[in-house]
Every structure is written in structure tokens, then in C-alpha cells.
Amino acid sequence: MRAIQMVDLRSQYDLIKPEVDQAIQEVIDTTAFINGPQVKSFSSSLAAYTGAKYVITCGNGTDALQIAMMGLDFQPGQEVIVPAFTYVATAEVIALLGLVPVFIDVIGTTYELDITQLESKITSKTAGIVPVHLYGQCSNMEAILAVAKKHNIKVIEDTAQAIGAKYTFSDGRVRQAGTMGDVGTTSFFPSKNLGCYGDGGAMFTNSAELAEKLHMIANHGQMKKYHHHIVGVNSRLDTLQAAILNVKLQHLDRYSTSRNEVADAYDKAFAGHTHIKIPIRATNSTHAFHQYTIQVEGVSRDELKSYLAEKGVPSMVYYPLPLHQQEAYKNLGFKKGDFPVAESLCEKVLSLPIHTEMKAEDQEYIIEAINRFFE
Numbered sequence: 001m002r003a004i005q006m007v008d009l010r011s012q013y014d015l016i017k018p019e020v021d022q023a024i025q026e027v028i029d030t031t032a033f034i035n036g037p038q039v040k041s042f043s044s045s046l047a048a049y050t051g052a053k054y055v056i057t058c059g060n061g062t063d064a065l066q067i068a069m070m071g072l073d074f075q076p077g078q079e080v081i082v083p084a085f086t087y088v089a090t091a092e093v094i095a096l097l098g099l100v101p102v103f104i105d106v107i108g109t110t111y112e113l114d115i116t117q118l119e120s121k122i123t124s125k126t127a128g129i130v131p132v133h134l135y136g137q138c139s140n141m142e143a144i145l146a147v148a149k150k151h152n153i154k155v156i157e158d159t160a161q162a163i164g165a166k167y168t169f170s171d172g173r174v175r176q177a178g179t180m181g182d183v184g185t186t187s188f189f190p191s192k193n194l195g196c197y198g199d200g201g202a203m204f205t206n207s208a209e210l211a212e213k214l215h216m217i218a219n220h221g222q223m224k225k226y227h228h229h230i231v232g233v234n235s236r237l238d239t240l241q242a243a244i245l246n247v248k249l250q251h252l253d254r255y256s257t258s259r260n261e262v263a264d265a266y267d268k269a270f271a272g273h274t275h276i277k278i279p280i281r282a283t284n285s286t287h288a289f290h291q292y293t294i295q296v297e298g299v300s301r302d303e304l305k306s307y308l309a310e311k312g313v314p315s316m317v318y319y320p321l322p323l324h325q326q327e328a329y330k331n332l333g334f335k336k337g338d339f340p341v342a343e344s345l346c347e348k349v350l351s352l353p354i355h356t357e358m359k360a361e362d363q364e365y366i367i368e369a370i371n372r373f374f375e
């Protein structure tokens with residue numbers, strides 16, 4: 001049987017091995033393991049790539065969300081609006097900081113928070129909104145930013161799945177995911193579109209003042225060593241990871257192109273399928289295709305998943321349970337039925353293998369296996 005993987009990090013490494021190995025060796029040779037020069041150079045390169053004025057690196061994407069909320073001075077008891085259908089990290093840091101997660105349902109086609117419900121969620125206690133650019137496509141930032149401005153609340157873009165995606169405003173301005181809100185956050189978890197070989201994360205902002213504060217919070221609240229101005233955390237991007245990311249950033253455009261080619265081939269294979277809904281492409285955002293996620297209709301998604309597993313084709317359910325039905329958030333008092341779109345997606349979504357080194361014959365095998373299930 002073929003060894004098809006959701007993500008093939010080994011093949012990806014093989015193609016850039018000399019560059020990566022050299023970058024790693026340089027860090028070891030200089031022993032500058034913490035805050036070595038590669039961390040700064042990666043921040044600058046990522047700022048240049050994304051168009052963000054400032055990039056502040058940190059330990060992981062979850063920390064990035066937490067530090068962003070600390071930097072924006074969200075106070076315990078305040079509310080933060082977050083989609084009910086996303087990875088748990090977004091809600092987790094809200095709860096950790098003593099803030100109240102306020103869930104909002106999502107749009108069934110594009111997976112972004114439902115902008116038509118946004119204003120009804122805003123109260124005098126609302127501190128911020130966290131749009132999540134799920135699977136790699138930007139949320140409706142123009143509408144979200146307009147509502148946020150009207151109500152004077154902050155916007156933190158969770159860009160962990162969408163680095164490099166480009167959003168076009170109605171006036172023609174084009175901005176990258178993560179650079180439109182007050183702060184954008186991202187993750188360099190190995191399987192993310194720009195992944196390192198361990199944990200890593202970053203924040204984007206265009207405000208010099210906020211950039212300084214975020215940097216301070218990530219470094220124990222200090223500007224000068226052993227002088228602590230505010231309560232901070234210890235959240236650093238390792239020099240080794242920064243060195244690897246410096247190499248991989250140079251390949252990110254190629255990676256995005258490969259992912260889009262894989263997505264296009266799936267689209268072509270399943271367009272108009274009775275039981276498979278292909279991802280809807282937003283007109284105003286490019287897609288980074290962190291995941292290629294179909295919706296399975298009229299048959300059991302889980303039966304398709306097991307059938308594929310038997311044929312050696314992995315697939316994943318991102319995510320099987322919406323946030324409001326998670327045990328950890330029971331205390332918020334939500335129940336089944338509160339966010340019907342999110343709940344229904346949890347039963348229908350299935351992410352297919354997509355990665356930067358997908359072989360055409362492997363993808364054909366995946367497509368054939370799926371088609372055979374419906375025969």
C-alpha cells in the first residue's frame with residue numbers, strides 16, 4: 001500500500017536539506033541559541049514578505065494570541081468574540097486571561113465568522129474580535145474592521161493557517177493576512193504553511209508603540225535586562241527555529257503555489273459532485289490552502305474516512321466538536337443547537353492530504369479512492 005501522508009515534511013526537507021543543515025550548523029557553531037542574530041533577521045524578512053511594519057517573534061501561535069491580548073490591555077471580565085468553529089487555542093487564551101469568550105457562528109461556505117451576527121454580540125464589555133482565517137482564506141476583514149471601528153474594539157487576526165494569503169479591499173488595497181487588524185498572530189508549528197522544526201510563533205502589527213509592548217511582554221516585560229516594566233511571559237522563538245524559518249521563507253511562494261495546484265486538481269475532480277462540496281473561494285481573498293477541506297453530504301463522512309484509511313489515504317476532521325460543546329467551556333452555559341452552522345460543519349468537514357511535495361500519481365490515487373467509495 002502507498003504511504004500517503006496528510007503532510008510530507010520529510011520530502012520537503014530533502015529538497016532544501018543543504019540550506020537547512022548549513023543554517024542549523026551555523027547556530028550550533030556560534031552557540032547563540034537564544035536571541036541569536038537569526039531571530040532578528042527572520043523578523044525583518046517576514047516583515048518584508050508580509051508587508052507588516054513590525055514582526056515580533058514568540059514561542060508559538062497560542063502564545064502569540066495571549067501576548068496580543070495582553071498587549072492590547074484586555075482586562076479580566078471583558079469579552080472577546082471568537083468563532084465557535086476553530087482550533088481551541090483562540091478561546092483558550094481568552095479564558096486563561098480571565099476574559100470571557102463570546103462565541104459566534106460561522107458561514108457554512110467560507111468558515112469565517114458570520115459578519116451578519118457580529119453587531120448583536122457586541123456589548124459594553126466587548127474588548128475585541130478574533131477573526132480566524134480558517135484553512136487558509138481571509139475572513140471578511142473589510143466588514144469586520146468597519147464594525148470594530150464603529151464600536152471602538154480591537155481586532156486580532158488569527159493567521160495561523162493563512163500566512164501569505166492576500167485580501168483585496170473594495171478600494172483596491174491589497175493586504176496580507178495578519179496585517180489588517182490591530183495585531184495578527186501566526187504559528188510556525190511544523191505542519192503549518194510556514195513551519196519550523198518545533199514550536200514557533202509571531203505577531204504582526206503596524207504600530208510602533210504596540211510592537212514595543214508586545215516585544216516587552218514576550219520577554220518578561222523587560223526592555224533592559226533585569227528591568228521589568230510590566231508583567232510579561234517567557235515566549236521566545238529559538239535561534240535554531242529562526243534559522244530554519246529564514247531558509248523556508250524563501251520557499252514560501254513556491255509552497256503556496258504547490259498547495260494551490262493540489263487544490264485546483266481536487267476542485268476539478270470533485271466539482272459538481274453529488275456528495276462532495278468543494279471549498280468555496282472567496283472573491284476578495286487568495287487561498288493559502290493550509291487545508292483542503294470538503295463537506296461530505298448525504299452519506300456518512302466517517303464511513304468515507306474509514307474507507308479511505310483502509311485504502312491508505314489519510315484524512316482529518318478539523319474540527320469534530322465546536323468550541324461551545326467542548327468540556328472545558330461547559331461553564332459558559334452553551335448547549336447543542338446554539339451555533340447550528342458550526343455544529344453541522346463538525347459532522348460534514350473532511351480535510352484531504354495537501355502538501356508542498358504532493359506527487360500527481362498520489363493525488364490521482366486519492367481521488368480514485370474517493371470516487372470508488374461512491375460507486
Ligand SMILES: *Cc1c(COP(=O)(O)O)cnc(C)c1O
Nearest residue numbers: 060061062087089160161187189
Ligand atoms: C495552529 C493554530 C494555533 C496555535 O498555534 P500553536 O503554534 O500550535 O500554538 C492557533 N490558531 C489556529 C487557527 C491554529 O491553526
